[in-house]
Amino acid sequence: MNQPAIRVLCVDDEPLNxxxxxxxxxxxxxEVLKAQNxxxxxxxIRTESIDICLxxxxxxxxxxxxxxxxxxxxxxxxxxxxxxxTALADIAHRIKGIEAGADDFITKPFNASExxxxxxxxxxxxxxxxxxxxxxxxxxxxxxxxxxIICSFDPFNFVLLQKIDSIVQxxxxxxxxxxxxxxxxxxxxxxxxxxxxFRYDAFALDSRRSSMxxxxxxxxxxxxxxxxxxxxxxxxxxxxxxxxLVAELTAHGITVTxxxxxxxxxxxxxxxxxGREVTSYDASVLRSVVxxxxxxxxxxxxxxxxxxAFEYTVFALARASEANDEDTGDHIxxxxxxxxxxxxxxxxxxxxxxxxxxxxxLHDVGKIHLAAAILKxxxxxxxxxxxxxxxxxxxxxxxxxxxxxxxxxxxxALSHHERYDGSGYPFGLTGHQIPIEGRxxxxxxxxxxxxxxxxxxxxxxxxxxxxxxxxxxxxxxPEHFDPKVLAAFKNIHEKFAxxxxxxxQTEKVKTTVNGG
Ligand SMILES: [Fe+2]
Ligand SMILES: [Fe+2]
Numbered sequence: 001m002n003q004p005a006i007r008v009l010c011v012d013d014e015p016l017n018x019x020x021x022x023x024x025x026x027x028x029x030x031e032v033l034k035a036q037n038x039x040x041x042x043x044x045i046r047t048e049s050i051d052i053c054l055x056x057x058x059x060x061x062x063x064x065x066x067x068x069x070x071x072x073x074x075x076x077x078x079x080x081x082x083x084x085x086t087a088l089a090d091i092a093h094r095i096k097g098i099e100a101g102a103d104d105f106i107t108k109p110f111n112a113s114e115x116x117x118x119x120x121x122x123x124x125x126x127x128x129x130x131x132x133x134x135x136x137x138x139x140x141x142x143x144x145x146x147x148x149i150i151c152s153f154d155p156f157n158f159v160l161l162q163k164i165d166s167i168v169q170x171x172x173x174x175x176x177x178x179x180x181x182x183x184x185x186x187x188x189x190x191x192x193x194x195x196x197x198f199r200y201d202a203f204a205l206d207s208r209r210s211s212m213x214x215x216x217x218x219x220x221x222x223x224x225x226x227x228x229x230x231x232x233x234x235x236x237x238x239x240x241x242x243x244x245l246v247a248e249l250t251a252h253g254i255t256v257t258x259x260x261x262x263x264x265x266x267x268x269x270x271x272x273x274x275g276r277e278v279t280s281y282d283a284s285v286l287r288s289v290v291x292x293x294x295x296x297x298x299x300x301x302x303x304x305x306x307x308x309a310f311e312y313t314v315f316a317l318a319r320a321s322e323a324n325d326e327d328t329g330d331h332i333x334x335x336x337x338x339x340x341x342x343x344x345x346x347x348x349x350x351x352x353x354x355x356x357x358x359x360x361x362l363h364d365v366g367k368i369h370l371a372a373a374i375l376k377x378x379x380x381x382x383x384x385x386x387x388x389x390x391x392x393x394x395x396x397x398x399x400x401x402x403x404x405x406x407x408x409x410x411x412x413a414l415s416h417h418e419r420y421d422g423s424g425y426p427f428g429l430t431g432h433q434i435p436i437e438g439r440x441x442x443x444x445x446x447x448x449x450x451x452x453x454x455x456x457x458x459x460x461x462x463x464x465x466x467x468x469x470x471x472x473x474x475x476x477x478p479e480h481f482d483p484k485v486l487a488a489f490k491n492i493h494e495k496f497a498x499x500x501x502x503x504x505q506t507e508k509v510k511t512t513v514n515g516g
Contacts, residue, residue, distance in 0.1 A: 005030060006030050009054070011053065012059075013056070018034045038063070057087075082103050160297045171285075187199075188268040190266040223265055228262065232260040267290055310358075315332065317365060340353050346484065359437075362396065368399070420434065420480060446469060466493050
């Protein structure tokens with residue numbers, strides 16, 4: 001990457017002085033721009049890309065101090081270093097120059113070595129300064145981006161490649177805060193023992209990802225176990241430092257001018273052809289984005305694992321309570337699904353819908369405390385047996401306990417036999433005294449009970465069940481249900497039928513497999 005010539009603006013009303021400066025600077029590779037007064041100088045600073053300004057103090061109309069003050073007062077150009085040209089030993093002018101914001105001074109008559117040394121030093125300091133500002137901008141951009149990633153983190157829908165897509169968009173300079181980013185990014189990852197390679201091109205419309213085949217030794221590209229690689233190479237050393245990789249990229253039509261790379265044993269991110277020199281800072285940025293992505297992937301997997309273990313435990317506990325119950329098998333799955341459908345229809349939040357689908361399974365967990373003689377009794381229960389039966393709601397609440405994560409299951413266990421008109425148990429609550437999950441569960445449980453045979457009744461088909469729930473049959477009455485829940489049921493009752501039929505099919509398959 002050829003560095004562009006340093007552009008020096010020389011400001012002096014004496015054409016001879018300008019010619020002297022030009023004769024000194026041009027042969028040494030500097031590009032010299034000239035201005036003979038303050039207005040012209042300010043215009044050039046504003047419109048040309050100036051690296052440094054040599055400014056004579058004595059100018060007609062607007063003097064050098066005034067010009068310097070104007071340059072330093074404008075935040076779009078105040079980083080341009082200004083060297084003021086004063087007469088020898090003119091202390092008063094130097095103090096005035098410092099107050100105006102001058103970065104350095106040279107004296108007339110010029111000493112060529114001194115002028116060149118001062119220009120070189122100030123330009124170098126300015127480059128470092130600009131690099132620091134760019135790094136700061138990148139850090140700000142990166143932390144804003146990280147915040148955005150964390151805020152939008154959804155472990156249940158986490159896809160690593162999608163996350164990488166958005167990160168690469170930022171790296172190649174399409175996101176806020178990144179400057180002179182890489183033109184090409186190549187990603188290699190090991191996914192289920194398969195090596196996959198992708199490339200992103202900054203010049204493509206939206207730097208879309210495309211697959212690529214790399215004919216290269218994976219042990220070279222990926223890092224050894226537990227020893228991540230973090231490297232950066234500029235034009236002078238790029239071929240020497242990574243010849244195999246450069247040759248392979250060249251074969252893919254990518255001419256490598258510089259690269260920064262971070263690789264683990266299963267992931268490798270190579271960013272190529274930045275619009276400037278690369279430094280260890282660029283490699284660190286890659287490391288942080290890779291680590292962040294892999295961390296999120298691992299976190300998502302752990303959260304999903306925990307959620308699935310939680311779900312498994314809930315169902316295991318629910319199944320344990322079914323031993324002597326007339327509702328067995330997929331009843332707990334079906335009522336969960338009915339509840340989910342009703343919750344969705346009622347526009348409850350997604351978390352509520354997900355929770356009720358699972359936690360509804362524990363509605364009858366309290367039955368584990370009831371005697372089989374009561375649960376399996378073919379005839380009518382005596383009054384005392386009824387009292388005992390009603391207690392399964394309270395037992396359920398005791399078993400579930402007070403953990404926050406199970407609070408919905410607790411409310412369901414306690415309130416799923418309450419009725420909207422106050423005729424339910426255990427407390428005879430009415431209307432909205434009954435938690436919404438209890439009101440939803442009551443209808444879901446009723447539907448499933450009606451669809452299945454009981455010792456006192458046959459299994460009803462879907463139409464009969466709907467009629468009983470919506471119109472009542474003397475035993476079940478529409479007033480038992482929350483009118484909004486009942487209205488939701490009326491709208492989606494076919495979905496209840498589909499859940500029931502699908503569950504029936506599964507039961508049949510199970511029976512066939514088990515030889516029943
Ligand atoms: Fe119950
Ligand atoms: Fe039930």
